[in-house]
Amino acid sequence: MHSKDEVGSGSDADVAALAELVADAAGVTDAARAVQIREVRVLAAAGRLAERQAAGADERVKAREMALRSIAAELAGVFVTTDRTLQRRIDEARDLVDNYPATMDAWEAGRITRGHVRVIQDTGCVVPVEVRGEFERAAIERCEGETPNRVRDALVHLAERLHPRPFTELHEEAAAGRCVRVQPGADGMSDLIATLPTVIAEGVVDRLTRQAREIIDARPHADAAGAGAGDTDPGDAAAEADANADAPNGSSFAADTRSIDQVRADVFADLLLAGAPSLDPTADDDGNGALGAIRAKVQVVVSALTLTGEHDGPADLVGRSPIDAATARELAGDNTAWDRLLTHPVTGTVLECDAYQPTAAMRRLLRARDRHCRFPGCRQPAIRCEIDHTHAASDGGPTHVGNLAHLCKRHHDVKHHTRWRVRQLTGGLLVWTSPTGRVYREDAPRPLVAFTPAADPPGAGEPPGIGRAPADSPPPF
Incomplete structure (x- = not known):
């Protein structure tokens, strides 16, 4: 009861x-x-x-x-x-x-x-x-x-x-x-998803797990070596220092406290970013091929203050999400092909662009201005898009930044083969009109992260397009 x-x-x-x-x-x-x-x-x-x-x-x-x-x-x-x-x-x-x-x-x-x-x-x-x-x-x-x-x-x-x-x-x-795709997450993290035959997927996880376990099992030996460092001769100490140079984040394995999931993820990333596939059609008789030399390429926008360490504001991984300041600095330190941008202090609009190494100036400026495909709602990064003449060159449209914009292959086809229409106004503003007459305004994208560590300047909080529409642009819609 x-x-x-x-x-x-x-x-x-x-x-x-x-x-x-x-x-x-x-x-x-x-x-x-x-x-x-x-x-x-x-x-x-x-x-x-x-x-x-x-x-x-x-x-x-x-x-x-x-x-x-x-x-x-x-x-x-x-x-x-x-x-x-x-x-x-x-x-x-x-x-x-x-x-x-x-x-x-x-x-x-x-x-x-x-x-x-x-x-x-x-x-x-x-x-x-x-x-x-x-x-x-x-x-x-x-x-x-x-x-x-x-x-x-x-x-x-x-x-x-x-x-x-x-x-x-x-x-x-x-x-x-079978395919590989990225699913963006929060706080600068994403899920890398590979759709593979089940036996291959299980094999990948098994190898990563066993490699991670070897790394974790090596910690007691590293601890013992560290405890007896005072009894070693200079040659042994130098050898230990060389071995520790390859440890995660430049630290010794003795100080490695990563979980097995973290080690698995780090090994997975290392193998994909720096390894070479077992089958390389470009390999010569000595086994040297071009695939292993290919390095990853991403498009990042980062402020000078972040690069110099004056503040730790995040950078913008174009087409995806913010990334942390430490990662941005590491990328910058390993790369000599950065474009230097001068942006408007309030709107963030790109005003000028130059580079430390000479490249096609017009392409640099467009890539910096657009950052991604300019069709409404699309976030395909500019580095994987095509440059389109808004007013077709075959119809007399000039090859000028005011008549060019990045479109991904999909939306480039939509522009040319459907009734969608677009015109470009001052400042890279695109006005799209759908087949039924609905109008979409595509402003040149503002940075996703603030590059001013102090208080925002006057007007910084205003929505895009308010009080700064070009003289020849339509009213906000």
């Missing part, structure tokens, strides 16, 4: 309040499901519209892609996201509506949740069309009353069992999608 004052039992009023909350939660869940389903159908309709627009056009695949990019860019402004993300969501919605009708019906009826729908769609993509209906029915039954994470493994096996092709063939196709 339970006591009335047992923790969690509550009074009758508390129970009634909880019941009301549960009812409200159920109502919210139903409303959210209706909105999610409506969004999926809207996005699927956008995909069908792109297909109709491309119907009958030459190079149909390319025409459909350009139509889809244009529509995705239009909707991205409404959803406040990137057009790449919208295009992926359109493809997913089209696949769901067209190929999983029973799943959509079960979702609308409240039998399954959005999480279940994702699992069914993810695991069912390998199932042939002729047996997909059977897969859907069995998958929906398994999902009812269970959480999505608990049914995923069962649905994976169900999909494999229904597939007429052997697993080996399916794996070969899946392996063709």
